[in-house]
Amino acid sequence: MIKTMALLTKRPDLSLAEFDAHWHRPHGDPLTLAISIVRHAVQNSRLAAADDLIDAPYHGIPEVWLDDPGSALALQDDPAYAEADADQVHFMDIPKLRFLITAESAVDGSDGPGEATGVKLVRLLRADEGLSGDDFDRRFADSADRDRGRAVGALRHVRSRSIPESYVDGARPEFDAARELWFSDLEALRAAPEKDADGWRELITPSCADSARSVTFIAAERRLR
Helix, strand or coil, X not given: CXXXXXXXXXXXXXXXXXXXXXXXXXXXXXXXXXXXXXXXXXXXXXXXHHHHHCCCCCCXXXXXXXXXXXXXXXXXXXXXXXXXXXXHHHCECHHXXXXXXXXXXXXXXCCCCCCCCCEEEEEEECECCCCCHHHHHHHHCCCCXXXXXXXXXXXXXXXXXXXXXXXXXXXXXXXXXXXEEEECCHHHHHHHHHHCHHHHHHHHCCCCECHHHCEEEEEEEEECC
């Protein structure tokens, strides 16, 4: 199974609350859920109370689980896709829309859509330009990450890596990977760097990533399916 992640920017004439309300209903439910090949769907809604910790320019990150890369290509063929696609202009800035197609692996806890509780940090990572894809993979999959996540108070920890098909014919996705960390609440997330400063640094700015081109997004999750 693969997980697509769309990076959404709100229409400039909308408030964050207006963007989020339309994204939730009707765009997420019922329009996205009407697409038959969507296995799971989660909306990561930008947490305004954490704006001082967010440097990502995005206002929402939907995650959609599909059976395989071929399903991502077949999305547009689903009879319900056209209505969901046409709805995008009502709340998002279309020219700024970006997509990631990833394979997810659990570091601590389960993979998959989860239960959408607590507060979620998504660190979108751009690989260091000097590394090959294989070198990045080896260093990103650090065996110490599970203990680091626990040391900073993360309740769940997942890595999502852009799939090889994203790099065909010289193409490159906006980000090469994402680290996703769940905390009980925003207070717990704010306290995380003080619990283990070295561990936090390795999680958020790993040596395999270009820190200047990597960004942080903090969200409250909605699980739609």
